[in-house]
Amino acid sequence: MRIATWNVNSLKARLGKLEEWLSCAEPDVVCLQETKMSDAAFPTMAFTALGYESAHHGNGRWNGVAILSRVGLEEARVGFWGEPAESIEECRMVTAICGGVRVTSVYVPNGRAVASEQYDLKLEWLGRLRDDLVATTAADEAVVVCGDFNVAPEDRDVWDISQFLGATHVSKPERAALRELEACGLVDAFRVVYPEVDGLYSWWDYRAGDFHKGRGMRIDLVLVSRALAGRVRYALVDREARKGMGSDRPPSDHAPVFVDIDT
DNA sequence: ATGGTAGCGCTGCTA
Numbered sequence: 001m002r003i004a005t006w007n008v009n010s011l012k013a014r015l016g017k018l019e020e021w022l023s024c025a026e027p028d029v030v031c032l033q034e035t036k037m038s039d040a041a042f043p044t045m046a047f048t049a050l051g052y053e054s055a056h057h058g059n060g061r062w063n064g065v066a067i068l069s070r071v072g073l074e075e076a077r078v079g080f081w082g083e084p085a086e087s088i089e090e091c092r093m094v095t096a097i098c099g100g101v102r103v104t105s106v107y108v109p110n111g112r113a114v115a116s117e118q119y120d121l122k123l124e125w126l127g128r129l130r131d132d133l134v135a136t137t138a139a140d141e142a143v144v145v146c147g148d149f150n151v152a153p154e155d156r157d158v159w160d161i162s163q164f165l166g167a168t169h170v171s172k173p174e175r176a177a178l179r180e181l182e183a184c185g186l187v188d189a190f191r192v193v194y195p196e197v198d199g200l201y202s203w204w205d206y207r208a209g210d211f212h213k214g215r216g217m218r219i220d221l222v223l224v225s226r227a228l229a230g231r232v233r234y235a236l237v238d239r240e241a242r243k244g245m246g247s248d249r250p251p252s253d254h255a256p257v258f259v260d261i262d263t
Numbered sequence: 264a265t266g267g268t269a270g271c272g273c274t275g276c277t278a
Contacts, residue, residue, distance in 0.1 A: 009278085210267095
C-alpha cells in the first residue's frame with residue numbers, strides 16, 4: 001500500500017495539481033490537510049473519476065482534512081473518539097478504514113508562538129490525539145496516523161536549529177507530545193527507511209524564498225503502528241510536486257510525502 | 264532590514 005500525506009494549502013487552488021499528482025504517484029491512500037473548504041464544496045466526483053473514494057471534514061476558510069482511498073474506505077469518522085461532530089469548531093482530524101488499515105489524517109494546530117493560548121491548545125490537541133489512540137487501538141492493529149504535525153521531531157529536521165531559538169515546532173513540550181504518540185506504539189516511518197539522512201524537509205516558508213534556499217522543516221509525518229513498522233519498504237518526499245508542475249498557480253508550501261508498506 | 268508570500272475574500276487573519 002502506498003500511503004501519502006499532503007497539506008495542499010487550499011484544495012480549490014490545488015485540485016488540478018493534486019489530480020496530476022495522483023496520476024503520477026499512484027498512491028492507494030492520500031491524507032489531505034488544509035483543504036480550506038466546506039464539506040458541500042468538496043469535489044467528491046473529481047476523485048471518484050480517478051478511482052478514489054473520499055471522506056472530508058471541513059467547515060470553511062480554514063483547516064479541513066480528507067482521506068482519499070482506492071482500496072476501500074469504511075467507517076469514516078471525524079474528530080476525536082466520542083467527540084460529537086456538531087461540537088467541532090476546527091476540522092483537523094478524520095479517520096477511516098482503508099484496505100484493512102486504520103488511517104487518520106491530522107492537521108495539528110500551528111501554535112503560533114510558545115506560551116501563547118494557541119500553543120497551549122496545540123499541546124492539548126496532541127494530548128487528545130494520544131488519548132484517542134489509547135482508547136481505540138489494539139497493540140497488534142494496523143494503524144497509520146499521518147498529516148501535518150507542525151512539529152519537527154529532532155534538531156536535524158530543521159534547516160538550522162540556531163534559527164529556531166524559542167520558536168514553535170521545535171520546543172521540548174511539543175516534541176515530548178510527539179514522543180507520547182510513539183510511546184503508544186507509533187513509529188516514524190521515514191526514520192525506518194532513512195535512519196541517518198538529514199534534510200528530509202516537507203515544508204518551506206513561502207516568504208523569503210526558503211524552498212530554493214533549502215531552508216525547510218520536516219513536519220509532515222507518517223506514523224505507523226508497530227505491526228506495520230517492519231513492513232515499510234520505501235519513503236519519499238516528492239519535492240518535484242513542491243515546484244509547481246508547470247501550472248499557472250504557485251505550489252503548496254508543503255510537499256507530498258509517501259511511504260510504501262507491505263500490507 | 265522585525266522583512267518576505269500565499270489563500271481567502273474584501274478586511275485582516277492565518278500560516
